[in-house]
């Protein structure tokens with residue numbers, strides 16, 4: 001709760017903090033129902049992928065408006081399965097420079113040629129106009145993220161894909177139950193990939209899923225997931241073991257019971273934050289893509305370095321002293337990651353030095369910070385977070 005003694009002197013400089021104790025940044029953990037579901041599997045002795053994984057596939061796919069779901073070990077494996085089934089080595093694929101590393105690194109692992117594109121500043125999502133600029137006769141696919149739980153401009157992406165005959169993979173690791181034009185995001189593109197990592201909106205510890213709408217593709221992914229095994233010890237193709245187990249499946253199913261209500265609460269939290277942040281000069285809030293209903297995995301703001309005299313890191317240090325934790329997703333664009341040195345060099349040779357380092361992504365890396373976002377936040381906590389951001393912004397305003 002905000003304390004009554006709040007003053008405008010920053011807590012960092014000896015003033016009273018807005019909160020006496022840190023606001024929880026996220027809300028993870030297992031309920032008694034989740035634990036009972038896991039115990040049921042443990043007591044059955046049936047630990048491999050079986051009825052629980054199958055039920056999770058069916059229910060999660062239906063909740064996302066996708067035809068078929070395929071559980072797998074984690075979100076990285078989900079990307080590998082989708083890329084493995086949809087791409088050929090050497091295919092050129094456009095991917096945003098502003099996303100988690102796996103969206104792009106698993107393209108490299110699949111032997112694809114990565115071409116980085118930029119994102120839109122206010123929604124943080126891939127910029128369709130910039131994607132179009134990077135299409136060449138060799139482009140075969142677009143792999144874009146619904147980052148922070150906010151759907152990308154799916155209409156624009158699908159139009160580009162239809163025009164140039166490209167596959168589309170949506171990395172939906174952060175966007176469980178997000179919607180676009182009143183449909184679940186699973187209705188769009190060739191494949192959507194999900195992560196069920198412990199901190200995700202539906203977190204099973206480790207876990208993932210690919211959803212698709214094509215039966216042949218589902219079959220190919222099913223084979224890739226399990227050593228190409230079409231019948232007992234008959235291996236039609238080369239594959240991996242990327243299977244989920246039924247303990248994870250049972251936890252996922254149990255958590256799926258509460259996910260819709262928790263997602264609704266995240267949406268209420270976001271709306272309340274919107275109103276508060278809009279009134280703070282020097283701090284900007286996320287602006288969702290038109291037609292989207294985000295899942296709000298993260299609520300990511302950005303400071304206006306022209307209006308405030310501090311750096312982002314100074315801003316979040318001051319916020320922390322007020323009792324508001326934050327996180328930086330991400331501290332650099334993928335084009336600055338050492339792992340992509342060679343990719344960037346090739347992009348530079350083809351598209352020019354400036355285009356190879358998408359400027360909006362580079363700029364966001366110096367400005368973004370994510371504030372507490374989860375279903376257990378109270379209205380008083382949300383208001384207090386807003387009060388702390390306003391206080392820090394006022395202290396640093398030029």
Ligand SMILES: Cc1ncc(COP(=O)(O)O)c(C=O)c1O
Pocket residue numbers: 074075076077099100102103145171173174194195196197206207208
């Ligand atoms: C956008 C995105 N893609 C892919 C992944 C990879 O998922 P996992 O950690 O389950 O392998 C993550 C997880 O952090 C992610 O946020």
